[in-house]
Amino acid sequence: MPPRAAAAPRPPAAPANPWPAPWPTPWPRSVVVVGMPGAGKTSIGRRLANRLGLPFHDADVEIEAAAGLTVSEIFARYGEAHFRDGERRVIARLLSQGPIVLATGGGAYADPRTRQAVRESGAVSLWLRCPLPTLLRRVAGRDHRPMFVDADPVEVLTRLMERRHPHYAEADIVIACADESPETTTRRVLAALSEWQPPARLPVPLPGAAPRGYDIVTGEGLLRRAGGLLAPVLPTRRVAIVSDANVAALHGETLREGLAEAGIAVAAEVTVAPGEASKNMAEVGRVMDALLAAGIERRTAVIALGGGVVGDLAGFVAAITLRGLPFVQVPTTLLAQVDSSVGGKTGVNLAAGKNLAGAFHQPLMVLADTGTLATLPPRELRAGYAEVAKHGLLHGSFWDWCEAHGAEAVAGDPAALRHAVIESCRLKSAVVAEDEREETPDGGRALLNLGHTFGHALEAECGYGGALLHGEGVAIGLGLAAMLSARLGHCAYALPERVVAHLAACGLPARIHELNRRFSAATLLARMGRDKKVREGRLRFILLNRPGDAFVADDVPAETVLTLLRDEGCGP
Structure with a gap:
């Protein structure tokens, strides 16, 4: 028998896809990449577009093609205001054409009208946040950019970071970039996109001659993004926080960091004792005195961080201090998220009964981070569910859901709790x-x-x-x-x-x-x-x-x- 021929060598196995797809391509939303010069918006954007199955566009390239001039020439001839106006129109046009990945110029997202256009398009905004040393290495030799001509890059970047970072913080996703390969950064961006869930926004339109109202924003991880979410509605980037001692210890630091990311300063922090006993006129006076001693002004917003007691008390204080301060509800209990934070009822108890001193004072926004519910004692979670059951009895079909899934909510199931909060707020x-x-x-x-x-x-x-x-x-x-x-x-x-x-x-x-x-x-x-x-x-x-x-x-x-x-x- 003739000898068996040697088997042909197998070709090397194809490398595993480093970016496994947790979604069907193409990605259903546009992705807008923002950040400082040197953050890698174009290089990451191209890789991201390839992986998501979307077209890639660079806003500066599109602007230069449309104008027949370079960005530097547009700045020199017409000034920055003219450039920003054209930039906004180009970005809005590109986003209207369907899902794309768009890399913007460094100053684009600092323009409020451009941020609004991105939000209204339904795109996911992504901030590539890089430290100054990384940016300096990447912008070396970029003398063709108008901002770096005859200027010290350290001074330019430091100034721009101070000015732009508070606006970048309004992006939906923030990726802290380091000295790593573009492939590694892209992989981290893809992982963040796969986990990202847009917060639910329920509008509360109010009657009146002029348009009024506010949004109830619900989702997990919102305290970390509080600054970016609140910045569009705050009269000024200066706030006061009222909380109770327990909640302040659990969530105060996260809220402060989220506010600082968007350049929002905390002028005062006042804590009260936990529990219904704090809802009294004496505590109202103490909190007012503390706020006034800190130098709050008519445009300083009061943020109520806590449950229904804190929301009612802080809201009443905001309603009567300086004849009315802007007010934000950041409820951290189930009861407050599904009921007391919505609707503008504020007040405190008197010896004669509950909430007999109060005022209607609508918030600028309700920011309900359902992740905070995981820190509630079981008794508090169950007590909050009573208001959910009430809404079920008022709504009818929601009562059927309560009977089927209420036990899951009081057991702390995140999906059940999120549904309970959203439907109650609706x-x-x-x-x-x-x-x-x-x-x-x-x-x-x-x-x-x-x-x-x-x-x-x-x-x-x-x-x-x-x-x-x-x-x-x-x-x-x-x-x-x-x-x-x-x-x-x-x-x-x-x-x-x-x-x-x-x-x-x-x-x-x-x-x-x-x-x-x-x-x-x-x-x-x-x-x-x-x-x-x-x-x-x-x-x-x-x-x-x-x-x-x-x-x-x-x-x-x-x-x-x-x-x-x-x-x-x-x-x-």
Whole structure:
């Protein structure tokens, strides 16, 4: 038998793709690369376009082609203002043609109209942030650029970084670049794009002759980007932060760093003790004095960093200090993110009852970082969920989601919590837009008080010391409101059974007797009579026909309420 022929050598295996695609190409959005001269916008942009399956454009090249002049010649003949105006038009035109990767000139994103054009196009903006030594090495010999002609590169770059970095911080993604190969940087950019999720933006349009309103911005990691997100709406890049001691320790540094990235200075930081007991007039005066001592001015925005207590207190302080300061809500609890931060209600408690001193004062923005919810104690998370359940009962179809997924939310599932926050804000923002100051007599914003007439009375009786959290009071109030609705013949008795069972399954107190405290039915009814929702001396309850069908009732017999409370374990 003839000898077997030797096998032909196998060709070397193709190298593994260094950039595995976590998405289908082409990428569905434009990517706009911004940064200082020497950051690598063009070299990274070309590689990125190739990997994403998109066309690549260089804004400066497009401008020179359209003008028939170099950038230096345009600057010399017409000045920077003329150049920036043309640059903005070119960028807007390119982004209107479909998804592309666009490398911009260093000064493009520093122009507010260009930033707005990029945002409106739906593109993802990407800042390649390089340290000064790296930039110096890369711009060596760039004498053809107008900014470097007969100038010291260190002085030029330092000045430009101080001026432009606060604007670059408004980009969606920031990549800290070092002395590494373009391939390595591109790989890191691709990884960031694969993980990037745009924050949800819900507009809250408000009535009035002139356009008014603000956005509720929701997503993870927003505190790190607070400066870039807030800069477009702040009157000046100077703010004061009001927080409680626990939240300040957990999230204060992240917020300060996020603000500093965009060149926003913190003029004052004031902390209050955690808990409902801080919502009082004495604390209002102390916080006001601290802000004024720090030299705040009429255009200094107050940022409320914390839960509902901080938001209500800081918002009230902002409403009355210097006859009104701009105000930003940065809620860090579930209750605040889904309810109290939206709508402009601010206030503090008095001995007579909850939130009896207050004002309507709408924020410039609500910045809800759902990542902060991971730091909440389980009890706080469960208490916040009561407001989610309330929104479910008001919305109808959202109640079905609550029954199916509420347990996942109170267990801390990030996707469930994000959905709960977004849908709750969607409902509340729509209601606030229709009835900003709760002036619709038979519905509107008043419906958001479902469960609160009972809940506020229970809170007042417990003394605001933490024995009963606001959300826990609301949870019991939801059950009582459903029971009252059934007793009055408005809904089937199966509804209160469902409400109580769901709240109990989510770990909330659902019945008064679960508080292990003796209440007087007559005293609770008297508390309700001092509630700010009382009209012409008559109690107002929010009742249910079914999930998604709520209404205001001001003709409920007091004896029916007393009987219900006694049947639920209250004394005379």
